[in-house]
Amino acid sequence: MCPDSPPPQAPDQSPPDREVLSAGDISRALRRIAHEIVERNKGAGNVVLLGIPSRGVELARRLGALIADIEGSEVPVGSLDVTMYRDDLRGRPTKTPHQTHFPSTGVDDRVVVLVDDVLYSGRTVRAALDALADYGRPRAVRLAVLVDRGHRELPIRADHVGKNLPTSHAERVTVRLTGYDDVDDSVTIARAER
Numbered sequence: 001m002c003p004d005s006p007p008p009q010a011p012d013q014s015p016p017d018r019e020v021l022s023a024g025d026i027s028r029a030l031r032r033i034a035h036e037i038v039e040r041n042k043g044a045g046n047v048v049l050l051g052i053p054s055r056g057v058e059l060a061r062r063l064g065a066l067i068a069d070i071e072g073s074e075v076p077v078g079s080l081d082v083t084m085y086r087d088d089l090r091g092r093p094t095k096t097p098h099q100t101h102f103p104s105t106g107v108d109d110r111v112v113v114l115v116d117d118v119l120y121s122g123r124t125v126r127a128a129l130d131a132l133a134d135y136g137r138p139r140a141v142r143l144a145v146l147v148d149r150g151h152r153e154l155p156i157r158a159d160h161v162g163k164n165l166p167t168s169h170a171e172r173v174t175v176r177l178t179g180y181d182d183v184d185d186s187v188t189i190a191r192a193e194r
């Protein structure tokens with residue numbers, strides 16, 4: 001072997017990402033959740049959708065469009081950044097806060113549906129509840145997620161779930177959404193990097 005040539009690379013042993021939801025699965029799950037929200041609230045007249053950045057915002061926008069299709073009228077959609085309300089700020093890499101945008105209806109006396117892509121420990125949702133309390137007093141707060149992967153650390157559950165996905169702590173669920181990621185929609189699962 002030439003003394004200057006690089007050492008041979010060990011073959012990559014990590015298992016590939018496994019797709020657990022295709023674009024079609026995601027679209028069907030969101031349509032079902034939109035119908036659930038309308039049914040549960042006997043319409044959507046009082047509903048406000050708030051997406052949790054980052055991908056929850058795109059999901060809330062899609063749910064808003066689906067509900068508008070079903071009901072024939074617009075649903076207020078906004079975003080709620082939770083960065084500064086987290087209880088694990090010190091243990092996480094610093095993140096730039098996203099925008100919070102509230103629809104002009106506000107949230108007082110409304111049914112707020114928080115929307116996120118993945119529900120795991122529940123700490124993001126806890127932070128969202130704290131953040132929301134700074135903006136008003138909804139009549140009720142509900143939670144819609146595309147994937148519930150279990151392993152809750154707090155007494156939080158979702159009202160609307162696209163897919164319950166049994167996972168181990170050693171795995172990472174990745175949601176990709178056209179409109180945010182510039183690739184086709186998918187949910188994949190892989191071993192988390194250590």
Ligand SMILES: O=P(O)(O)OC[C@H]1O[C@H](OP(=O)(O)OP(=O)(O)O)[C@H](O)[C@@H]1O
Nearest residue numbers: 053054055117118119120121122123124
């Ligand atoms: O229930 P939890 O344990 O809080 O985990 C769920 C959260 O984790 C992910 O966000 P992440 O912080 O990775 O940021 P991202 O939305 O920018 O991907 C995901 O989008 C959820 O918001």
Ligand SMILES: O=c1cc[nH]c(=O)[nH]1
Nearest residue numbers: 118120171172173174
């Ligand atoms: O697997 C996980 C855990 C937290 N957040 C995600 O988006 N995926």
